[in-house]
Amino acid sequence: MSREVRKTPGATAHLELPSYREQSPAVRERFARLRRRPVLLEVERLCKSFATAQGSVMALRDISFKTHRREFVCVIGPSGCGKSTLIRILAGLENHDSGRVLLDGKAVKGPGPDRGMVFQGYTLFPWLTVKKNVMFGLEMAGRGRLAAEEEAMQWIDLVGLNKFARCYPHQLSGGMKQRVAIARALANQPRILLMDEPFGALDAQTRARMQAYLMEIWSNIDITILFITHDLDEAVFLADRILVLKAHPGEVSELIEVPVPQPRHPEQLLAPEFLATRRHIEKLIHPPAAEPGLNGDQLNMVRMVSVNDEVGSVF
């Protein structure tokens, strides 16, 4: 499956697609079961504004949603919709102005090991080996050195990096670094894993592989995942539900139940329900003529090649 096929919206535009709301019986039943699971994360009327030189700017307004246990939620939205601010508030790295964030029914205050976070920039400690990086959270939790080491090795084993346990981060590739970051976050056995565009810096192939790894991890351990991305395919491929935000101010546009059956596999990227969901989100976050100063999707180009040039046309 080549990435190019997925990326071309024009190729699917003429296809007759079902509505993204149409769910097969199996999928509908699964969502019914999912909604019966206990609520893990509850966000209620969350507001956040930033003071800038031009005055106060509303970053998030009245964000409300619920996440159930072991659910995979993707957050997607145009740039400036405050998705990073949202995840940073959930992690406790940023304060909110009003509203509530409840984890297991308890209000969240400041950062803590119950909410693991994976950042786009890896944020591995460069002075620690892979093993010591994964041990970090365990030692913070007061685990003894030997116990922490043993446990860390299990998590490193889980992401397939045994051979690199003694390496320093600078010796690893981007995908490997992010696997270590995931292992490091999971080692604390958090209730929820917050991922802020974790695969954004990876090349297409590594990214697809990382998505598969993540699905495998998610399906096998007790973890709820909130995953921020700007990649539509990634969101539809990974998520149970997708929280679509709109920008200026950041508000919930829609919480979409992805009609693609679980477990996922790459062939589904061309399934009608996949494409329908993708097209719907595309319409939500990229309304026509969104870029200011431009005439639709066209640049204001004039011909700048001499008329009798040897290569008169590229077509």
Place this chain on the structure above:
Amino acid sequence: MSVSHWFAVRRTLPPRTRRFTGLMSFLLPLLIWSLLSYVPWIWHPQVAITDPGSVSYLRPGMQLDRDAFAAAAARAHEQGRAEPVGYPANPIYLPAPHEVARAFYTAFTDAPVRRSEKWLHESLWESIQVIFWGFLLSSLIGVPLGILAGTFDFISRLFEPFVEFFRYLPAPAFGALAVAILGIYQAPKIAIIFIGTFFQQVLVIANTTRKLDPTLLEAAQTLGARNPALLFRVVIPGIITDLFRDMRVLLGWAWTYLIVAELIGTSSGITWFITQQARYKNFDNVYAAIMMIGIIGLGTDLLLAWLGRRIFPWQKAAHNG
């Protein structure tokens, strides 16, 4: 290898060219010095007298300006008396490379001419002790304070404005005060090194600490790290390589304050050696002593750099970006 390669912006030269160019940075000054010293028609503004002839005020070994010599010779010639003889020479404050090299060698082999004088290495040892104690005392307070100021805004606001003010006060200006308070021996000298180093140190290290990637601290917090752990497990290991580099630079600054510091109270150490040798016009010894400081400085720096690479195996990451 064309010249255009030498001026490629921010490109590393091939290893052989690099080594060669590095060597040249030492050889070129030496070459200029040798040309000035050994080629008689380059510079040589004076004449060293070998035979005073009939000129009464000249003595063998004496040096005088070329013009004065020519005038004296012309006068003797006019009067038909014996002309003075001499050869082109440089002023005595510029000894030739081989003379300095010899002085460098004899400084360790031949006992000092005058009894009150010390050996070069004894003088150096005194200086090194002054540097060591001054730098150590400064670091004992300056490094922790710098790290704390870079970590906690409260500490930064409490100390940095004053430190910022104080660092503009020239350390030598405190010389008289230091002698009045601390006496005339080593203590005021150590104090000058301290004043010269400490205030820069706090600011430099605070800035280095502030440059630590803040997402590392955030990551640590989401992993459950709290205040003391953040400081000791993240901030300090996170900046230690840059801190080490700062200390190398600061140690270089401490050396520059040494000469001033040693003039305070009773002159001592390498400064006393240099002024003493200059007084007796042993300029070869003066150059040897100055070069000794350079060699010790560069040697310490290279040693510390090598040590840094050994202690911090992850440091390569910083270079590779």
